[in-house]
């Protein structure tokens with residue numbers, strides 16, 4: 001299976017490169033031309049020796065040869081320069097296309113498939129594997145042509161001078177290629193382990209850095225560093241193993257490349273003594289015929305890089321082959337949402353939700369309440385098609401969400417998660433989120449989200465850099481930035497997983513105002529962790545016992561649903577409850 005994949009790796013890479021492949025092909029042609037020019041110094045050397053032995057070497061002849069040398073060296077330099085330029089342009093453009101393809105694909109993947117893969121694994125593909133393609137396309141491919149074609153051209157030329165000696169000069173090559181094939185095979189056999197180990201290293205670095213707060217808070221530096229250290233140790237032992245497995249072959253490879261002299265000097269001497277070759281030819285083969293094969297030596301390193309590149313292609317292909325959410329129908333005009341006989345299980349064994357049936361009218365605002373772990377977040381994720389239902393259907397305007405073009409579905413639904421996610425860019429970029437919005441439009445959204453005043457009080461205002469995932473902002477501020485983003489997106493359906501972390505009262509009032517502005521004129525589903533938010537909604541859906549038991553207006557629900565009535569009572573009691581602490585114990589007053 002892997003062998004078949006390797007055969008197609010290069011052509012697949014060229015397919016991904018699109019029109020940029022022509023830049024890469026051009027760089028290969030120029031590398032070939034450069035290697036042709038590389039013969040010039042040897043040719044001049046041969047001619048000088050030949051003329052010197054024959055006694056015909058004069059200044060005119062020497063100058064002519066020098067000019068030939070300079071011209072060919074100049075052509076070689078130009079060819080190399082332009083080849084490097086084209087190969088880099090082609091490689092970086094191709095990398096850009098491959099990264100876009102992977103990003104597009106990841107965005108369409110079901111969350112279930114994404115959850116199965118570690119962040120480190122995906123990061124490793126996005127960074128290291130794709131980066132290896134650059135190394136291969138921009139450097140290794142032209143070099144491969146250069147290192148391979150140089151000796152080929154040299155052999156052809158030597159062959160035209162003396163067939164027997166030329167054939168003897170490449171005799172070691174036969175053994176060199178056999179050894180190289182073994183080396184390539186041995187190295188490639190480690191590829192899966194190299195990828196897995198690099199993925200683990202990448203995850204443990206991310207975990208170590210992202211969990212820095214926790215590490216400090218619980219003084220876990222030694223134990224958490226252990227995981228990272230283990231990953232490094234694994235890399236070390238893996239590379240030691242690879243070195244041990246390939247070192248004898250590499251030694252044989254180097255020795256064989258230097259072996260040309262073994263055959264050439266005795267055979268050349270015999271031919272000279274018997275008058276079959278001139279002194280010039282003998283010297284040419286003695287010096288050049290034994291040397292030109294050593295130019296192949298970097299091929300070994302290139303073959304390792306080729307393994308990395310092919311492995312990178314396979315890893316990218318593995319991601320691109322994962323089935324995505326598609327759909328062919330347009331997003332409907334009508335935004336009524338109906339949830340029909342829905343059953344859902346994450347693992348195919350335990351049902352998180354079953355027999356769920358209810359409808360949400362266009363522009364209606366529904367709060368979803370229920371015990372922790374009951375399935376509220378799962379329900380809203382099904383509506384936004386982060387996962388596909390296991391049974392039943394979710395329809396918008398009468399169309400199954402599975403049939404709606406996935407990109408359009410995402411464009412028409414805004415989702416705000418409990419954990420506000422900010423990217424590294426500026427505040428402007430975080431609110432605009434790729435939309436071509438003016439600063440005024442961004443500010444208007446931020447005003448409605450009650451965050452404009454705060455942003456304008458910052459020294460760099462909307463150009464303020466958000467830093468590492470918004471680390472410099474409070475939870476409430478981050479949430480309002482996300483609300484501004486959703487207001488600007490202006491999608492007709494809004495799904496909001498309300499943050500559990502109770503903001504301070506002042507912040508909470510601001511967030512509530514922002515939510516009210518956000519929800520105006522939209523179909524809204526809001527997971528209400530604070531029951532207070534239910535007063536802002538038309539109806540409340542209760543998730544209990546793996547299903548939605550009731551969907552009613554607040555007042556009606558209070559009289560009909562025992563679970564909700566009790567929760568509401570507890571919520572109000574908690575709001576008015578006062579505590580006092582005596583000697584470390586808390587007392588209800």
Ligand SMILES: Nc1ncnc2c1ncn2[C@@H]1O[C@H](COP(=O)(O)OP(=O)(O)OP(=O)(O)O)[C@@H](O)[C@H]1O
Nearest residue numbers: 115346347352370371372373374375376377378379
């Ligand atoms: N990605 C997942 N894979 C497997 N099980 C999951 C996954 N996400 C959630 N679950 C499980 O599904 C159940 C419902 O989780 P869900 O997050 O929907 O509950 P919730 O009502 O939103 O909880 P909370 O109010 O605490 O946020 C839980 O038992 C949870 O452990």
